[in-house]
Amino acid sequence: xxxxxxxxxxxxxxxxxxxxxxxxxxxxxxxxxxxxxxxxxxxxxxxxxxxxxxxxxxxxxxxxxxxxxxxxxxxxxxxxxxxxxxxxxxxxxxxxxxxxxxxxxxxxxxxxxxxxxxxxxxxxxxxxxxxxxxxxxxxxxxxxxxxxxxxxxxxxxxxxxxxxxxxxxxxxxxxxxxxxxxxxxxxxxxxxxxxxxxxxxxxxxxxxxxxxxxxxxxxxxxxxxxxxxxxxxxxxxxxxxxxxxxxxxxxxxxxxxxxxxxxxxxxxxxxxxxxxxxxxxxxxxxxx
Amino acid sequence: xxxxxxxxxxxxxxxxxxxxxxxxxxxxxxxxxxxxxxxxxxxxxxxxxxxxxxxxxxxxxxxxxxxxxxxxxxxxxxxxxxxxxxxxxxxxxxxxxxxxxxxxxxxxxxxxxxxxxxxxxxxxxxxxxxxxxxxxxxxxxxxxxxxxxxxxxxxxxxxxxxxxxxxxxxxxxxxxxxxxxxxxxxxxxxxxxxxxxxxxxxxxxxxxxxxxxxxxxxxxxxxxxxxxxxxxxxxxxxxxxxxxxxxxxxxxxxxxxxxxxxxxxxxxxx
Numbered sequence: 001x002x003x004x005x006x007x008x009x010x011x012x013x014x015x016x017x018x019x020x021x022x023x024x025x026x027x028x029x030x031x032x033x034x035x036x037x038x039x040x041x042x043x044x045x046x047x048x049x050x051x052x053x054x055x056x057x058x059x060x061x062x063x064x065x066x067x068x069x070x071x072x073x074x075x076x077x078x079x080x081x082x083x084x085x086x087x088x089x090x091x092x093x094x095x096x097x098x099x100x101x102x103x104x105x106x107x108x109x110x111x112x113x114x115x116x117x118x119x120x121x122x123x124x125x126x127x128x129x130x131x132x133x134x135x136x137x138x139x140x141x142x143x144x145x146x147x148x149x150x151x152x153x154x155x156x157x158x159x160x161x162x163x164x165x166x167x168x169x170x171x172x173x174x175x176x177x178x179x180x181x182x183x184x185x186x187x188x189x190x191x192x193x194x195x196x197x198x199x200x201x202x203x204x205x206x207x208x209x210x211x212x213x214x215x216x217x218x219x220x221x222x223x224x225x226x227x228x229x230x231x232x233x234x235x236x237x238x239x240x241x242x243x244x245x246x247x248x249x250x251x252x253x254x255x256x257x258x259x260x261x262x263x264x265x266x267x268x269x270x271x272x273x274x275x276x277x278x279x280x281x282x283x284x285x286x287x288x
Numbered sequence: 289x290x291x292x293x294x295x296x297x298x299x300x301x302x303x304x305x306x307x308x309x310x311x312x313x314x315x316x317x318x319x320x321x322x323x324x325x326x327x328x329x330x331x332x333x334x335x336x337x338x339x340x341x342x343x344x345x346x347x348x349x350x351x352x353x354x355x356x357x358x359x360x361x362x363x364x365x366x367x368x369x370x371x372x373x374x375x376x377x378x379x380x381x382x383x384x385x386x387x388x389x390x391x392x393x394x395x396x397x398x399x400x401x402x403x404x405x406x407x408x409x410x411x412x413x414x415x416x417x418x419x420x421x422x423x424x425x426x427x428x429x430x431x432x433x434x435x436x437x438x439x440x441x442x443x444x445x446x447x448x449x450x451x452x453x454x455x456x457x458x459x460x461x462x463x464x465x466x467x468x469x470x471x472x473x474x475x476x477x478x479x480x481x482x483x484x485x486x487x488x489x490x491x492x493x494x495x496x497x498x499x500x501x502x503x504x505x506x507x508x509x510x511x512x513x514x515x516x517x518x519x520x521x522x523x524x525x526x527x528x529x530x531x532x533x534x535x536x537x538x539x540x541x542x543x544x545x546x547x548x549x550x551x552x553x554x555x556x557x558x
Binding site: 187 | 354355356375376378380381384393394401402404405406433453
């Protein structure tokens with residue numbers, strides 16, 4: 001444990017150090033301008049303190065972001081419009097719904113591709129094409145179309161989120177369901193097993209490691225999809241709207257705090273799936 | 289027991305009967321004659337080995353019996369039915385070259401797999417798993433996962449899996465091919481005991497002359513391009529065979545004849 005901790009901490013410290021240097025360098029222009037206007041000289045000490053404590057820095061210093069995060073999480077009631085817990089929950093709920101929809105669709109499509117020749121020939125090119133369309137271009141259209149049909153709230157965002165997350169699941173599950181080799185399939189043929197039995201006893205268990213790997217990619221993509229869905233629509237809540245309002249008002253600390261909150265959320269979601277993966281694969285005897 | 293089986297065998301007719309069997313594979317490089325005019329009769333209780341170089345069609349013929357390949361000419365019956373009917377009636381257990389145990393199932397779980405698919409009751413499953421584990425000398429290993437067992441033990445488990453649903457025919461495709469000589473000798477000896485105890489009809493594909501001679505009541509020598517039978521040797525050796533029978537004169541003579549057959553098969557190709 002300690003052996004792993006040392007290199008990790010070293011890297012973190014190096015990044016924080018570089019970040020501080022970058023903050024001083026990037027925020028210095030403003031400090032010099034300010035000093036020139038007041039007709040005073042800038043000492044090195046002044047430069048450091050003034051670059052690291054601006055209200056709207058070009059690049060906020062790490063401690064400012066940390067404070068922004070702390071205020072966001074613990075500085076107010078979780079129901080407050082300024083609470084990152086509140087905005088995080090709005091994003092998380094749409095992400096989870098989108099992830100469930102996306103991975104469900106992905107699994108169904110994969111089963112179709114593996115078992116139906118017509119789908120095998122036709123679905124994959126469309127799935128790939130769907131991912132080449134910039135999500136930023138299509139997200140507003142999805143929301144406008146759904147809105148005209150009377151669908152509002154969490155569902156449109158979840159659909160955009162599902163749109164991004166189904167793809168890795170399709171690819172992973174197709175690979176997983178096709179993982180059994182000819183010999184394993186022949187074996188079930190000698191038992192005269194039905195298609196459903198082959199699926200339940202062989203293909204599905206074989207696909208589990210692939211499924212979890214693609215779910216990890218999928219859940220991260222889900223979060224990205226939700227945040228992107230919050231950006232172009234003038235959403236009033238969610239981490240995406242926090243990013244957007246931060247950039248409207250030049251609140252760089254707020255932007256960075258929201259970014260870090262999103263990163264933390266993504267990391268926790270991936271970690272939860274990793275935990276589920278460990279438990280399931282251990283139960284299946286696939287982890288030694 | 290043995291006598292009773294002999295009687296029923298005589299009444300029931302041959303277990304496997306091939307007449308003028310042809311199989312042509314259509315490949316990208318044109319048709320390949322995998323089997324040509326194969327004639328063979330396997331009776332109940334026979335231990336038949338198929339031996340020959342790669343590409344002689346020995347595995348292909350075994351797969352035809354199992355209805356995993358479909359002949360393009362001639363006739364083939366298994367228990368008097370077409371191979372596919374026999375497969376649907378679960379007439380045989382098949383042992384592949386690799387053990388092919390599911391890594392996510394325990395040894396007992398793997399042996400239970402065919403029983404689950406065939407819809408045996410839970411108690412019956414447990415009873416049969418216990419029985420066959422004993423038969424292949426793996427008692428106490430039912431709860432282990434495949435990776436916890438050696439290669440030889442895994443192959444024994446795969447034989448147990450093929451025996452679990454008690455089909456009369458056991459088809460084995462180079463089951464010990466990937467194992468070392470010492471383990472192989474042990475498993476050969478155990479296989480003979482198992483055969484004596486169960487009275488099954490066994491089809492056995494091998495590369496090894498001593499293995500074929502030691503195990504079989506009938507040795508089918510095959511040669512490639514096109515795959516065909518060049519010699520069928522009825523073994524004069526007794527059914528009860530200690531390992532040192534391999535030093536006997538009769539054994540060496542049969543081995544010699546097999547070797548000659550293999551050489552002749554290769555000769556007319558060069």
